Amino acid sequence: xxxxxxxxxxxxxxxxxxxxxxxxxxxxxxxxxxxxxxxxxxxxxxxxxxxxxxxxxxxxxxxxxxxxxxxxxxxxxxxxxxxxxxxxxxxxxxxxxxxxxxxxxxxxxxxxxxxxxxxxxxxxxx
Amino acid sequence: xxxxxxxxxxxxxxxxxxxxxxxxxxxxxxxxxxxxxxxxxxxxxxxxxxxxxxxxxxxxxxxxxxxxxxxxxxxxxxxxxxxxxxxxxxxxxxxxxxxxxxxxxxxxxxxxxxxxxxxxxxxxxxxxxxxxxxxxxxxxxxxxxxxxxxxxxxxxxxxxxxxxxxxxxxxxxxxxxxxxxxxxxxxxxxxxxxxxxxxxxxxxxxxxxxxxxxxxxxxxxxxxxxxxxxxxxxxxxxxxxxxxxxxxxxxxxxxxxxxxxxxxxxxxxxxxxxxxxxxxxxxxxxxxxxxxxxxxxxxxxxxxxxxxxxxxxxxxxxxxxxxxxxxxxxxxxxxxxxxxxxxxxxxxxxxxxxxxxxxxxxxxxxxxxxxxxxxxxxxxxxxxxxxxxxxxxxxxxxxxxxxxxxxxxxxxxxxxxxxxxxxxxxxxxxxxxxxxxxxxxxxxxxxxxxxxxxxxxxxxxxxxxxxxxxxxxxxxxxxxxxxxxxxxxxxxxxxxxxxxxxxxxxxxxxxxxxxxxxxxxxxxxxxxxxxxxxxxxxxxxxxxxxxxxxxxxxxxxxxxxxxxxxxxxxxxxxxxxxxxxxxxxxxxxxxxxxxxxxxxxxxxxxxxxxxxxxxxxxxxxxxxxxxxxxxxxxxxxxxxxxxxxxxxxxxxxxxxxxxxxxxxxxxxxxxxxxxxxxxxxxxxxxxxxxxxxxxxxxxxxxxxxxxxxxxxxxxxxxxxxxxxxxxxxxxxxxxxxxxxxxxxxxxxxxxxxxxxxxxxxxxxxxxxxxxxxxxxxxxxxxxxxxxxxxxxxxxxxxxxxxxxxxxxxxxxxxxxxxxxxxxxxxxxxxxxxxx
Numbered sequence: 001x002x003x004x005x006x007x008x009x010x011x012x013x014x015x016x017x018x019x020x021x022x023x024x025x026x027x028x029x030x031x032x033x034x035x036x037x038x039x040x041x042x043x044x045x046x047x048x049x050x051x052x053x054x055x056x057x058x059x060x061x062x063x064x065x066x067x068x069x070x071x072x073x074x075x076x077x078x079x080x081x082x083x084x085x086x087x088x089x090x091x092x093x094x095x096x097x098x099x100x101x102x103x104x105x106x107x108x109x110x111x112x113x114x115x116x117x118x119x120x121x122x123x124x125x126x
Numbered sequence: 127x128x129x130x131x132x133x134x135x136x137x138x139x140x141x142x143x144x145x146x147x148x149x150x151x152x153x154x155x156x157x158x159x160x161x162x163x164x165x166x167x168x169x170x171x172x173x174x175x176x177x178x179x180x181x182x183x184x185x186x187x188x189x190x191x192x193x194x195x196x197x198x199x200x201x202x203x204x205x206x207x208x209x210x211x212x213x214x215x216x217x218x219x220x221x222x223x224x225x226x227x228x229x230x231x232x233x234x235x236x237x238x239x240x241x242x243x244x245x246x247x248x249x250x251x252x253x254x255x256x257x258x259x260x261x262x263x264x265x266x267x268x269x270x271x272x273x274x275x276x277x278x279x280x281x282x283x284x285x286x287x288x289x290x291x292x293x294x295x296x297x298x299x300x301x302x303x304x305x306x307x308x309x310x311x312x313x314x315x316x317x318x319x320x321x322x323x324x325x326x327x328x329x330x331x332x333x334x335x336x337x338x339x340x341x342x343x344x345x346x347x348x349x350x351x352x353x354x355x356x357x358x359x360x361x362x363x364x365x366x367x368x369x370x371x372x373x374x375x376x377x378x379x380x381x382x383x384x385x386x387x388x389x390x391x392x393x394x395x396x397x398x399x400x401x402x403x404x405x406x407x408x409x410x411x412x413x414x415x416x417x418x419x420x421x422x423x424x425x426x427x428x429x430x431x432x433x434x435x436x437x438x439x440x441x442x443x444x445x446x447x448x449x450x451x452x453x454x455x456x457x458x459x460x461x462x463x464x465x466x467x468x469x470x471x472x473x474x475x476x477x478x479x480x481x482x483x484x485x486x487x488x489x490x491x492x493x494x495x496x497x498x499x500x501x502x503x504x505x506x507x508x509x510x511x512x513x514x515x516x517x518x519x520x521x522x523x524x525x526x527x528x529x530x531x532x533x534x535x536x537x538x539x540x541x542x543x544x545x546x547x548x549x550x551x552x553x554x555x556x557x558x559x560x561x562x563x564x565x566x567x568x569x570x571x572x573x574x575x576x577x578x579x580x581x582x583x584x585x586x587x588x589x590x591x592x593x594x595x596x597x598x599x600x601x602x603x604x605x606x607x608x609x610x611x612x613x614x615x616x617x618x619x620x621x622x623x624x625x626x627x628x629x630x631x632x633x634x635x636x637x638x639x640x641x642x643x644x645x646x647x648x649x650x651x652x653x654x655x656x657x658x659x660x661x662x663x664x665x666x667x668x669x670x671x672x673x674x675x676x677x678x679x680x681x682x683x684x685x686x687x688x689x690x691x692x693x694x695x696x697x698x699x700x701x702x703x704x705x706x707x708x709x710x711x712x713x714x715x716x717x718x719x720x721x722x723x724x725x726x727x728x729x730x731x732x733x734x735x736x737x738x739x740x741x742x743x744x745x746x747x748x749x750x751x752x753x754x755x756x757x758x759x760x761x762x763x764x765x766x767x768x769x770x771x772x773x774x775x776x777x778x779x780x781x782x783x784x785x786x787x788x789x790x791x792x793x794x795x796x797x798x799x800x801x802x803x804x805x806x807x808x809x810x811x812x813x814x815x816x817x818x819x820x821x822x823x824x825x826x827x828x829x830x831x832x833x834x835x836x837x838x839x840x841x842x843x844x845x846x847x848x849x850x851x852x853x854x855x856x857x858x859x860x861x862x863x864x865x866x867x868x869x870x871x872x873x874x875x876x877x878x879x880x881x882x883x884x885x886x887x888x889x890x891x892x893x894x895x896x897x898x899x900x901x902x903x904x905x906x907x908x909x910x911x912x913x914x915x916x917x918x919x920x921x922x923x924x925x926x927x928x929x930x931x932x933x934x935x936x937x938x939x940x941x942x943x944x945x946x947x948x949x950x951x952x953x954x955x956x957x958x959x960x961x
Binding site for chain 2: 011013014017020021088089090091092093095096108109110111112113114
């Protein structure tokens with residue numbers, strides 16, 4: 001079964017950047033890429049499609065990344081969803097909070113596309 | 127009489143004259159009386175002789191006939207002659223023929239015998255006739271008997287006394303006559319003298335209106351005139367001086383009013399404390415800053431008026447410190463102030479401390495602005511990150527895709543090779559610049575976070591060798607690109623330090639990239655070694671070096687030293703400030719030594735992991751004991767001062783420890799430089815005694831290290847050195863070995879308290895030496911001497927303390943001086959003596 005990656009970000013360019021970065025996986029390992037533009041949409045997608053990996057921005061309209069993270073972790077049925085918080089909030093408290101809420105990783109923008117690719121492969125065990 | 131009383135000159139001369147006159151009078155009368163007595167006696171003798179011979183000659187027959195009645199009648203008539211006391215005649219057998227004694231012949235005269243051939247004179251005392259001169263004349267060579275005539279001496283004495291009396295009366299009158307004349311003469315002299323005296327007294331009392339009227343036509347009149355003109359000169363000078371003083375006073379008053387107005391209208395708060403620590407000046411702004419209203423402040427202790435931060439500063443600046451201290455202090459109503467304090471010195475010989483002055487500026491607004499700036503930087507950097515993400519990310523993707531998909535398709539087409547090369551190069555530039563921009567943003571955020579204390583530190587035991595290797599690896603691209611080599615020099619047994627691994631790597635990477643940036647040739651050396659409780663890491667390059675003036679600034683934020691207009695600045699200017707933040711957060715310190723054109727050495731220290739520090743140092747564990755043998759309480763709770771004794775000679779450590787312990791001090795010991803630094807940091811002693819010549823890290827270096835660390839910077843250091851020139855310069859005071867316990871204790875006390883008490887002392891090297899902090903070693907008698915004047919003083923038996931300015935210490939025979947008993951040597955630090 002094809003692995004699913006969800007990108008949740010309100011910034012169109014970042015979404016595009018991530019998409020283009022991860023396209024390689026799509027081609028090579030038949031990973032499916034999905035995107036969402038805000039927290040609510042992202043949460044809805046996670047609940048319905050259960051992606052394997054989520055790149056989640058924190059500052060987003062409607063629902064922020066922390067909330068999405070918390071809700072997912074509170075939902076036992078979604079415990080396998082791996083979340084990488086990918087955000088411009090680089091402060092230590094933010095990182096701490098994110099990791100406490102159950103994110104697998106906390107990455108800060110600007111990111112290196114190669115690093116994203118490497119981490120994704122690792123987490124998806126590809 | 128009053129005039130005589132006033133004339134002490136007359137009294138003195140009178141007394142002398144009286145004595146002199148008495149002696150003369152007595153001698154004259156005695157001489158005269160004696161002469162008169164002699165004359166009269168001779169006259170009586172000759173008179174008596176004449177009478178006796180006359181009787182003897184005229185009466186031979188009568189005597190021979192023994193006609194007593196006739197004899198009687200003859201001799202009776204001689205009684206009428208003045209001075210004749212008696213006449214009597216004895217026959218040849220010694221029987222009285224007749225006599226003039228009535229009623230009876232004195233029996234003692236029976237034995238008075240005459241001489242046969244001549245007249246005999248003898249003095250007799252015949253009661254009741256008194257003293258007489260008996261003249262005995264023989265009649266017919268004694269055959270017919272003898273005639274005795276007695277001349278009474280009473281008359282002689284009566285004459286004698288009469289003459290003496292008359293003479294005394296005459297002399298008495300002459301004496302008083304002389305006294306009168308003397309008085310008149312004296313009065314003539316002493317009146318003008320009195321006038322001169324009065325005049326001088328009036329001058330002394332600043333009464334210049336008095337006049338002298340002496341018309342004696344002699345020297346006194348000249349003197350009087352001279353004094354008058356002198357008085358007039360003085361009056362003139364005085365009035366000029368009064369005018370000047372008046373003017374100066376008015377100026378001073380104006381000046382004071384001007385100063386007071388300035389002080390009162392200063393926007394900054396001003397507080398001046400005197401040497402005792404009491405408030406001497408405070409301005410309205412200061413009152414307002416601390417909500418003091420009209421509270422009387424002058425003469426009160428700052429502790430009663432201000433928060434502890436101000437009190438602490440005030441206390442430090444009133445001591446003779448040359449440092450300028452600054453601190454952020456809380457003001458009333460939640461505001462924040464920046465206080466800058468320094469000691470006030472009187473520009474007199476010895477540079478006496480007068481107290482301290484503290485200026486406080488309300489920086490609440492600046493703080494808010496600073497916060498605003500930090501927030502702004504934080505927000506902007508944050509906002510920059512998102513577009514930077516796109517720029518960097520897409521650039522990399524574009525570059526990858528071009529490399530992977532586009533360029534291979536175009537390969538072989540000779541027309542596009544050049545554009546492909548350009549596109550590739552341009553893409554690299556975009557990526558590199560985007561990375562540089564990202565680095566800047568990260569640096570800005572990093573330092574903003576560190577300053578806000580928002581950084582989380584993951585402390586663990588970190589092997590320094592690993593940190594260095596990782597850092598060198600991380601910068602490989604940089605140094606290889608410039609063709610430089612990086613050498614790592616780390617001992618195998620270097621213990622781990624306690625810290626945040628990534629942050630330590632960040633520091634070394636930063637130092638390495640800086641070194642690479644400014645170095646063109648030659649290796650960059652990266653070394654680490656153990657130093658007491660620390661690991662000391664150095665990055666040494668042979669690059670451009672840093673100007674002396676810039677050395678202090680390299681750790682300042684956004685300061686890129688050198689000419690930033692001609693030399694293109696590279697980097698954000700935040701790297702070193704970040705390094706400093708990181709190192710200081712770890713409890714270490716970072717500094718740079720550099721020489722323009724010859725390279726720089728950046729060095730930082732990081733404390734060893736605790737268990738390592740203890741295990742590795744063995745005796746570096748603070749070796750301390752309280753005087754009563756218990757444990758030494760920590761710096762905040764201890765009551766007796768704690769002294770750290772540093773010396774590599776165990777015997778001297780033991781001696782000094784005993785000296786201090788006997789006086790009730792707690793003592794810690796350290797036998798080498800690294801131990802000394804580690805112990806000083808952990809126990810924070812009140813005083814350190816420092817040997818200079820020690821193996822490994824010498825005393826100078828230890829002092830430099832202690833001065834560099836914020837917590838040990840203010841600890842007074844007493845250098846106790848074997849010998850030498852400027853050995854004492856680094857400390858606060860230096861004693862030359864051998865030392866005696868009293869001197870050590872006095873020096874220690876003076877450093878601990880900075881107060882005055884007592885020993886004679888000589889200051890060598892001029893008057894301009896400040897003994898204030900060392901007064902405790904002197905009893906107030908301070909002799910200033912040059913080197914030439916000095917040895918004679920010592921040879922004259924001087925015993926006490928000799929202060930030698932470090933500037934002249936080289937010219938002194940210290941060995942000879944130290945060998946003297948009872949002489950202690952203190953080398954003054956260079957700042958204590960001017961010029």
